[in-house]
Amino acid sequence: MSRRRHLLRYLAGRLALVPLMLWLIASLVFLLLRVAPGDPIDALLGTRAPREAREALRHQLGLDQQLLSQYGHYLSDLLHGQLGQSLSNQEPVRAVIGRSLPASLELGLVALLIAAVLGLAVGFSGIARPEGKVDLAARLFGIGTYALPPFWAAMVVQLVFAVWLGWLPVGGRFPATLQPPAGSGFYLLDSLLAGDAAQFQGALRHLVLPASTLGLLLSGVFANALRLNLRRALDSDYVEAARSRGLSERRVVLRHALPNALLPVLTITGITVASLIGGALLIEVTYSWPGIAFKLQEAIGQRDYPVVQGIVVVVAALVVAVSVVVDLMVALLDPRVSF
Amino acid sequence: MPWALVTLLLAACQPPHQPDQLVVASRSSLDSVDPVDVTSFAGGQLLSAIGDPLYASDAAGQLQPRLATALPQLSADGRRARIPLRQGVRFHDGTPFNAAAMVFSLERFRALGKLSYLLDERISAIRASGPYELELRLTRPYGALAALLSSSNLTPVSPAAYRQHRRRSLRDRFVGTGPYQLVRSTPQQQTLRPFSGYWGPAARNRGVQVVTLSNSTALYGALISGEVDLLLSQGLESDQQRELARRSGRGLLVQTVGPAVEIGYLTLLSDRPPLDHPQLRRAVALSLDRRLISERVSYGMRSPLRSLVPPPLPGSHPPSWPAYGPQQARSLLRGAGYCNGRRLSLPLTFRSNVPADRLFALTWQAQLQRDLGDCLQLEITGVESTTAYRQLDKGAFPMIVLDWAGDYPAADVYVTPLLACSRASGFRCLEGSSAAFGSFWSAPGLQRQLQASEALQGPALARRLDAIQRRVADGAAYIPLWQTAPRAWAQPALAPPVFDGSGRVVLQQLHRRRT
Numbered sequence: 081m082s083r084r085r086h087l088l089r090y091l092a093g094r095l096a097l098v099p100l101m102l103w104l105i106a107s108l109v110f111l112l113l114r115v116a117p118g119d120p121i122d123a124l125l126g127t128r129a130p131r132e133a134r135e136a137l138r139h140q141l142g143l144d145q146q147l148l149s150q151y152g153h154y155l156s157d158l159l160h161g162q163l164g165q166s167l168s169n170q171e172p173v174r175a176v177i178g179r180s181l182p183a184s185l186e187l188g189l190v191a192l193l194i195a196a197v198l199g200l201a202v203g204f205s206g207i208a209r210p211e212g213k214v215d216l217a218a219r220l221f222g223i224g225t226y227a228l229p230p231f232w233a234a235m236v237v238q239l240v241f242a243v244w245l246g247w248l249p250v251g252g253r254f255p256a257t258l259q260p261p262a263g264s265g266f267y268l269l270d271s272l273l274a275g276d277a278a279q280f281q282g283a284l285r286h287l288v289l290p291a292s293t294l295g296l297l298l299s300g301v302f303a304n305a306l307r308l309n310l311r312r313a314l315d316s317d318y319v320e321a322a323r324s325r326g327l328s329e330r331r332v333v334l335r336h337a338l339p340n341a342l343l344p345v346l347t348i349t350g351i352t353v354a355s356l357i358g359g360a361l362l363i364e365v366t367y368s369w370p371g372i373a374f375k376l377q378e379a380i381g382q383r384d385y386p387v388v389q390g391i392v393v394v395v396a397a398l399v400v401a402v403s404v405v406v407d408l409m410v411a412l413l414d415p416r417v418s419f
Numbered sequence: 420m421p422w423a424l425v426t427l428l429l430a431a432c433q434p435p436h437q438p439d440q441l442v443v444a445s446r447s448s449l450d451s452v453d454p455v456d457v458t459s460f461a462g463g464q465l466l467s468a469i470g471d472p473l474y475a476s477d478a479a480g481q482l483q484p485r486l487a488t489a490l491p492q493l494s495a496d497g498r499r500a501r502i503p504l505r506q507g508v509r510f511h512d513g514t515p516f517n518a519a520a521m522v523f524s525l526e527r528f529r530a531l532g533k534l535s536y537l538l539d540e541r542i543s544a545i546r547a548s549g550p551y552e553l554e555l556r557l558t559r560p561y562g563a564l565a566a567l568l569s570s571s572n573l574t575p576v577s578p579a580a581y582r583q584h585r586r587r588s589l590r591d592r593f594v595g596t597g598p599y600q601l602v603r604s605t606p607q608q609q610t611l612r613p614f615s616g617y618w619g620p621a622a623r624n625r626g627v628q629v630v631t632l633s634n635s636t637a638l639y640g641a642l643i644s645g646e647v648d649l650l651l652s653q654g655l656e657s658d659q660q661r662e663l664a665r666r667s668g669r670g671l672l673v674q675t676v677g678p679a680v681e682i683g684y685l686t687l688l689s690d691r692p693p694l695d696h697p698q699l700r701r702a703v704a705l706s707l708d709r710r711l712i713s714e715r716v717s718y719g720m721r722s723p724l725r726s727l728v729p730p731p732l733p734g735s736h737p738p739s740w741p742a743y744g745p746q747q748a749r750s751l752l753r754g755a756g757y758c759n760g761r762r763l764s765l766p767l768t769f770r771s772n773v774p775a776d777r778l779f780a781l782t783w784q785a786q787l788q789r790d791l792g793d794c795l796q797l798e799i800t801g802v803e804s805t806t807a808y809r810q811l812d813k814g815a816f817p818m819i820v821l822d823w824a825g826d827y828p829a830a831d832v833y834v835t836p837l838l839a840c841s842r843a844s845g846f847r848c849l850e851g852s853s854a855a856f857g858s859f860w861s862a863p864g865l866q867r868q869l870q871a872s873e874a875l876q877g878p879a880l881a882r883r884l885d886a887i888q889r890r891v892a893d894g895a896a897y898i899p900l901w902q903t904a905p906r907a908w909a910q911p912a913l914a915p916p917v918f919d920g921s922g923r924v925v926l927q928q929l930h931r932r933r934t
Contacts, residue, residue: 118805124458124533126808127821130836131855133536169451169590235636243640250646251637256442256608256628368633370448370607378448383805 087411094404102397103155109392110154113385119143120167120383141167154389163393164386166379173390176375181394182265183253184364184371187290188356190268194295196349199302207310207333218303225300234293234366241289248289251368255282290367294360298352305348309341316340343414350406354399439625441913441929444638444647446654448606448631453588454524454572455531460653460824460922463571465629467919468611468926470574470595473502473521473553474565476828476920480678480731482565485619486516486575486596490565497560497874502568504551508618510577511593511600518547524575527585534572537826541567560874563829569921570827598622598927607631611926623930635659642672648913649929652906656774661718663908673909677918679729679902681824682833683721683775688817689860689896690847693765698751700895703765703818705741705748706795708786713901715782716775721901727833727888729902733877734830734884739892740899745790758794768819771801776820779900811857819857820900828920830884831873837897838887840866846894853896860896 120143121134129137138144142153157164163173202222206215242250254260254267261279263270268287271279313319314337322332359373368374372391379387447461457466473487484490486508491500508516525545529538541561548554557564567573580594593601598619599611609629613622630647632638639659642650652660667674687694687703694700709723725738741747749758757763767783769776780799787795802810807819825832840851840861848854848861865887872883891897907916907924917928 118803118809122805122808126804127811127823127856128458128826128836129534129536130540130852131812133539136535137533166450169453169456170588171450171590238637238640242646243644246644246646250641250644251632252607252630254608256610256630257440259603260605365633366637368607368631368637374633381805 087408090411091404091408094407098397098400101400102393105396106155106158106389106393107151109389110151110385113383113388114147114150116383118383120385123381123383124168143167158393163390166387167384168382173386176387177372177390177394179265180359180370180372180375180391183369184359184373185357186266186268187287187294187363187369187371188353188360190287190291191294191298191360192349192352192356194291195298195302195352198295199299200306200345202299203303203306203310206307207314210311215307218307222300222304222307225297226304228297230293230297230360230362231366233297234290234363237289237293238366249286251286251366253283253286253368253370255286258282290363290369293367294363301348301352302345305345306341309344310337313337313341343410346413347406347410350402350409353406354402357398357402358395440628441624441626441648442628442630442646443649443651443924443926443929444630444632444641445651446632446635446638448633449604449609450606451588451590452593452601452604452609453584453590454574454576455528455535456533456588456590457572458533461631461651463921464651464923465601465609466571466574466593467597467921467923468599468627469593469597469601470571470576471508471597472569472571472574473504474569476566476569478678478918478920480828480920482569482920486521487565487568491555491568493560493564498557500555500557500564501548502553502555504553505618506551508596509616510575510580510596511614511616512577512580513616514577514579516575516596517550518553519550520578521553521575522547523578523581525573527576527581528573531586531588532572534570534826537567537570537572559870562874562876562880563827563831566827566829571921571923572826599627613927620927622927624927627926627929639663642908642910645910649907649909649916649924651924652908657717657720657778660720660906664720664906667908671911673911673913673915675907675909675916675918675924677905677907677922677924678731678828678920679722679724679904680828680922681822681903682724682727682729683779683820683822683900683903684727684837685898685900686811686816686819686821686857687860687896687898688814689858689894691814693763694817696755697894698755699763701741701893702748702751702755702795704892704895704898705744705751706787706791707783707898707900708743708745708790709900710743711786712779712782716778717901720906721775721903724899724902727837727891727897727899728830728884729833732828732830732833733881734834734888737885739885739888741892749791749794752791752794758791762793763795765795765797766817767797767799768802768807768816769799770804770807770820772804773822777801779820812855814857814859816857821856822903830880831869834884834887835869835873838865838891839869858896860894862890862894865890 121137125134165172166176202218206218209215238250241248258279261267261270261274267283271283319332319337322336359371361373361377364371364374376391445461447459449462452465454466457463471486473485474482475485476482486505488503488505491502493500504518510516522545529535541558542555543558544556546554574595577594581589591604598614598617600614601609602612603610611627632641635655638650638655641647663672664674666672687700689695713719713721713723725740726735728734730736752758767780769780784797784799787797836852837856838853840848840853842850843861846862848859853859853861868887872880875883905922909916912931914930914932917925919925
C-alpha cells in the first residue's frame with residue numbers, strides 16, 4: 081500500500097475514535113460535576129435564601145430533574161451542537177467560549193512564538209563549544225525556566241515591570257479607557273484590520289507581560305529539546321559522512337543536523353499548543369487575563385455545569401484536532417515515520 | 420535585547436490616564452448587570468451607581484427617599500403600603516419613570532430574580548394606585564419596608580428597553596434612572612458616564628471605569644502603581660489591607676471605612692452531642708478572646724462583635740453576648756465534669772477556601788490551648804464552602820464558622836434568617852431557618868417574638884431585639900465573632916470616598932481635590 085493510503089487510513093482511524101472519546105469525556109465531566117458536593121444554587125446564594133426560594137430556583141434551572149433525564153437532555157443538546165446556557169446568567173455557553181477562547185489562543189500563540197525564538201536561540205547557542213560556559217548556561221536556563229513556579233514568576237514580573245517601574249499594566253486584557261475592537265476576538269488582529277493604532281497599542285501593552293512570562297516558562301523545554309537532539313544529530317553517522325565529504329561545519333550543522341533535530345521539537349510544539357488551548361490557568365489568574373482556563377476555574381467554583389461541560393468538550397475536541405495535525409505534519413516531513 | 424527595546428517603547432508610548440475619568444477596581448467580574456441576576460457585592464455596587472431604588476440609606480444609616488418622595492404610608496393593619504413616587508424622572512432612554520414602570524420592574528424581579536425571595540416573603544401584590552403612586556400588599560406588617568425597598572436589586576428598569584426581556588435577563592445593558600449611564604459592559608470592565616438627564620445632584624466626576632482584577636496581588640499592585648484611582652476592599656488579603664491602611668496613615672493614600680454590613684459568627688449544633696447542653700455552649704461563648712482573634716486574623720480590621728446585629732443598626736447595642744471570661748468558662752466546664760483530667764474535644768469546621776476562617780480556627784485552637792488546655796480542645800477541619808452550605812441543614816457540623824451579610828440595612832435581616840423556626844419542639848427547631856443554618860435551636864415563644872418585632876420601628880424595635888438577643892445569647896447556639904466593614908482606598912489626589920448605609924461607595928461623589 082502506498083504511503084499516502086497508509087496516511088489516509090491512519091487519519092480515518094484517528095477521526096473515527098473522536099466521537100467515542102468526546103462522549104467519554106463529556107459523560108465523565110457530567111458525572112464528576114454532579115458527584116461533587118454542592119450545586120449551583122449553593123454556590124450562587126450560599127446561605128442567603130430560605131429553603132423554599134432555593135428549591136424554586138433549582139426547579140427554575142432544571143436542577144431538580146432526575147439525573148438520567150438531565151444526562152439525556154445534555155447528550156441530545158450536544159448532538160445538535162448546543163452547549164446549553166450558563167446557570168448564573170443564562171448566557172449561551174457558545175458565547176462564553178467564543179469570548180474566552182480567543183483570549184487564551186492569542187496569549188498562547190504569542191507566548192509560543194516567544195518560547196520558540198528564545199528557546200531555540202538558547203538551545204543553539206552552546207553548540208559551538210559543547211560543555212563550555214555558554215552550553216552550561218543554556219542547560220541551566222532550560223532547567224531553571226522549567227522548574228520556575230508559574231505564579232511566582234508572574235508575580236515577580238508583575239511587581240518589577242508594572243508596580244515598581246510602572247512600564248506596563250498590572251493585568252487585564254485591554255485598557256479600560258478604550259473600546260475593545262470588534263471581530264474575531266483576537267484583539268491584535270482585529271485592531272490591525274481596523275487600522276486603529278490606539279487599540280493595537282493598548283492590546284499589545286496588556287499582552288506583553290503575560291505572554292513574556294508564559295513564553296519564558298515554556299522556552300526551557302524548547303532549549304533542552306533542541307540542545308539534546310542537535311547533540312544526538314551531530315554525533316550520528318550521516319553527519320560524520322558529511323564532514324568527511326569536506327563540508328564546512330556551518331553547512332553540516334545548518335543543512336544536515338538541524339533539520340533532523342527540529343523534528344522532535346515539532347512534536348513538542350504540538351504538545352505545547354495542545355496544552356495551551358486549554359489556557360494557562362496560573363498565568364491567566366495572575367494577570368487577570370479573561371481566557372478559557374480562568375473562565376473554567378470560575379465556572380467550577382460556581383458549579384456552573386453547562387459552562388464547565390461546554391468548555392471541557394470544546395477544548396478536548398480542539399486538542400484532538402491539534403494532535404492529529406501535528407502527527408500528520410511529522411509524518412509528512414519525516415519519511416522514516418510509517419503508519 | 421529586542422524584547423527589552425519593545426517593552427521600553429511600549430512604556431514610552433503609555434496612554435495617559437484620563438484625568439477626568441476615574442478607574443475603580445474590584446475583584447469580582449460581572450457576568451450580568453441585570454438586577455434579576457446580580458447576587459454579588461460588586462454587582463450591587465455597580466447597580467447603586469447606575470440604578471435608583473425607592474429609598475437609600477445614607478452614611479449615618481438614615482433612610483432617605485430617592486425615587487419615592489416620602490416614607491411608605493401604612494394602613495391601620497400594616498398590610499397595605501402606599502408610596503408616593505417622584506415625578507419628572509426619566510430613564511436613560513428618555514422614557515418617563517412612573518408607577519407603571521415601578522410595577523413592571525418589581526414584577527419582573529419577582530418572576531426572574533435570583534433574590535426574588537426578598538419580595539416573595541414580604542409582598543403579596545404590587546399595583547399602581549395612581550400614575551405616581553405605588554401600592555404594596557404585605558404578607559404581614561413590616562416596619563423595615565423602606566429598608567427592603569432600598570435594595571439596589573429593586574432598582575426600576577425601563578419597560579420600553581426591557582420589553583423583549585420580560586422573561587429573560589439582559590446581561591450587558593442597563594437602562595435605569597441612576598446618576599450614571601452604563602455605556603459599555605463586559606464581564607471585566609464597565610464604563611459609566613454621568614447621565615445628563617438625572618433628576619438629582621450631578622456626579623462630581625466625568626465618568627468611572629470599573630475594572631476587575633482577578634487576584635488580590637494584582638489589585639494591590641494596580642493601586643500602588645497608580646493604574647487605578649480607587650480600590651475596594653472585597654477580595655483583598657488582610658496583609659494587603661493593613662499595608663494600605665499604613666500607607667494611608669503616611670498620606671500616600673486616602674482611606675475611608677464604611678458601615679459594617681457583614682458579621683462573622685459560629686453556629687453550634689444544639690440538638691445532639693457534644694453541644695446539646697446549654698452550659699457547654701455558654702462555656703464555648705466565654706472562651707473566645709475576640710480581641711486576640713481580631714488582631715491575629717485581621718490585624719484588628721475585623722472589630723470584635725458581641726451582637727448579631729452590626730452597628731449602627733438598632734439592636735446592636737448594648738451587646739448581648741458575654742465578653743471573654745476564661746475563668747467563668749472553666750467553672751462551667753468543671754460543672755459539666757471536664758477539666759479534672761478530662762478534656763472536652765470539640766470539632767470545629769471552617770471553610771477551607773476562606774482564609775479568614777482558617778486563621779480563626781488556628782488562632783482559637785491555640786488560644787484555647789493556652790487558656791483552657793486542660794478542659795477544652797478543638798479539632799479543626801476544613802471543608803470547601805459550597806460543600807459546607809449543602810451539609811448545614813443535615814446537622815453535619817457540631818461547630819462551624821460562617822459569615823452573614825444582610826441584603827439591606829435592617830436589623831431583622833441579621834436576626835430572623837438565623838433564628839426563625841416554623842416548627843419547634845421545646846428548644847429544638849425541627850423546621851425553619853434555624854435548622855437550615857445548622858443550629859437547630861429555638862426557644863418557646865421565640866418565633867412569636869421575632870414575628871412581632873418585624874412590625875416595630877425605632878426604640879420599640881431596639882428593645883425587642885435586645886430581649887431576643889439576650890435569649891439567643893443564653894442559648895448560645897449562635898456566637899457572633901466580628902464585624903467586617905468595607906474599606907476603600909483612593910489616590911491622594913482624590914477626596915476621601917463616601918460610603919452609603921449599605922456599605923457601597925457613592926461613585927457620584929468621587930472627585931479630585933482642588934489643588
